[in-house]
Amino acid sequence: MTPFAIAGIQMHVAALHSNVEAMLHRVDILMARFPWTQMALFSELAPYGPLHRFAQPFPNEALEQFQQKARQHKLWLIPGSMFRKLEDGRLMNSSVVINPEGEIVKTYDKMFPFRPYEEGISAGTDFCVFDVPQVGRFGLSICYDIWFPETTRQLTSQGVEVLLHPVLTGTTDRDAELAIARATAAQFQCYVFDVNGLGAGGVGRSLVVDPSSLVLHQSAGQEDIFPIEVDLELVRRQRETGMKGLGQVLKSFRDRDADFSVYDRTSNVDAYLKTLGPLETPRQGSPAGLTATDPRTALETAESSRVETYGAAVYRDNLAPFPLARGDGE
Missing domain, CATH: 3.60.110.10 (Carbon-nitrogen hydrolase)
Structure with a gap:
């Protein structure tokens, strides 16, 4: 010692x-x-x-x-x-x-x-x-x-x-x-x-x-x-x-097997945290948290948003390589 x-x-x-x-x-x-x-x-x-x-x-x-x-x-x-x-x-x-x-x-x-x-x-x-x-x-x-x-x-x-x-x-x-x-x-x-x-x-x-x-x-x-x-x-x-x-x-x-994606700010794993209100001092009689979003709803909303964003990106990217069709006589 x-x-x-x-x-x-x-x-x-x-x-x-x-x-x-x-x-x-x-x-x-x-x-x-x-x-x-x-x-x-x-x-x-x-x-x-x-x-x-x-x-x-x-x-x-x-x-x-x-x-x-x-x-x-x-x-x-x-x-x-x-x-x-x-x-x-x-x-x-x-x-x-x-x-x-x-x-x-x-x-x-x-x-x-x-x-x-x-x-x-x-x-x-x-x-x-x-x-x-x-x-x-x-x-x-x-x-x-x-x-x-x-x-x-x-x-x-x-x-x-x-x-x-x-x-x-x-x-x-x-x-x-x-x-x-x-x-x-x-x-x-x-x-x-x-x-x-x-x-x-x-x-x-x-x-x-x-x-x-x-x-x-x-x-x-x-x-x-x-x-x-x-x-x-x-x-x-x-x-x-x-x-x-x-x-x-x-x-x-x-020796862990798990990686913690919550530390990747772009992973959207922390979607629930984003539903919480601003970091501010509580006011007298504040109702904050009494009507807070259910964590399950927050995750479902975030996942839906992620899918919609992904789908829009795929649609946009697939349009780019194809020229508009020409009509007869043009």
């Missing part, structure tokens, strides 16, 4: 002023209490909270302070995320990975902003995978990303063994998110570090799960600093022999 200790830091996040100094202070506390820690992870939007008005370009002064702190403690540091302003004016929800030399080795843009609520935030398209030398491979996703298993599938298919997952969840779906975190660990045979904030940063209840879905730590609703030592040999052993000697899910996916 190569010991590697990762600490989640669940702290109060303010919305109206910077939390950077408070974050730096908590890193100092972490390293004073648990000097064997090798990586620290904060919650989503911890540095400046959830308001867009604090968006700024990268690099910036806050990142420089985090880089200096990582260098001071020889610590891998993921300071949650913050809104990043691009040169073209777009806003991203972005995180960075800082190594113990104080270098930013990765920048990640959230792939699935929490729409329609996270309005005005553009989506990233690049995955975040990085290696800790002599330890293993790590991946980063942000909050709502984990609701889409394709994101973790992509990461673990590239060998990711620990999923770092900063979140800002202050809503009533936290229970569902915790269930998804446990299911993700089991489905993809990886550790999951799910770190939430407090106050404007969420309702807490941060979670660490091992690759068998065993909960190693569950925070409550107060500030918490929780270093957990991971064993990546456990990940590798389980991926070879199965969870508890049973399901070898990554190898089963590799």
Whole structure:
């Protein structure tokens, strides 16, 4: 076993002023209490909270302070995320990975902003995978990303063994998110570090799960600093022999017979999804979904449309090679 200790830091996040100094202070506390820690992870939007008005370009002064702190403690540091302003004016929800030399080795843009609520935030398209030398491979996703298993599938298919997952969840779906975190660990045979904030940063209840879905730590609703030592040999052993000697899910996916045509945007397999209404915030007394199209009807309509389109194309193509008949005397 190569010991590697990762600490989640669940702290109060303010919305109206910077939390950077408070974050730096908590890193100092972490390293004073648990000097064997090798990586620290904060919650989503911890540095400046959830308001867009604090968006700024990268690099910036806050990142420089985090880089200096990582260098001071020889610590891998993921300071949650913050809104990043691009040169073209777009806003991203972005995180960075800082190594113990104080270098930013990765920048990640959230792939699935929490729409329609996270309005005005553009989506990233690049995955975040990085290696800790002599330890293993790590991946980063942000909050709502984990609701889409394709994101973790992509990461673990590239060998990711620990999923770092900063979140800002202050809503009533936290229970569902915790269930998804446990299911993700089991489905993809990886550790999951799910770190939430407090106050404007969420309702807490941060979670660490091992690759068998065993909960190693569950925070409550107060500030918490929780270093957990991971064993990546456990990940590798389980991926070879199965969870508890049973399901070898990554190898089963590799050796699958099925192809998933739903990922081909031209396949029309997702016809039912196209019958759903627009992605928008529900209104008071909204009847949305009460008269939704029956999935069977949607599929029948889509198939009929496909056949009609195909038939029209065949008719058109068969007309082209044949000239119009000439009448007698012409």
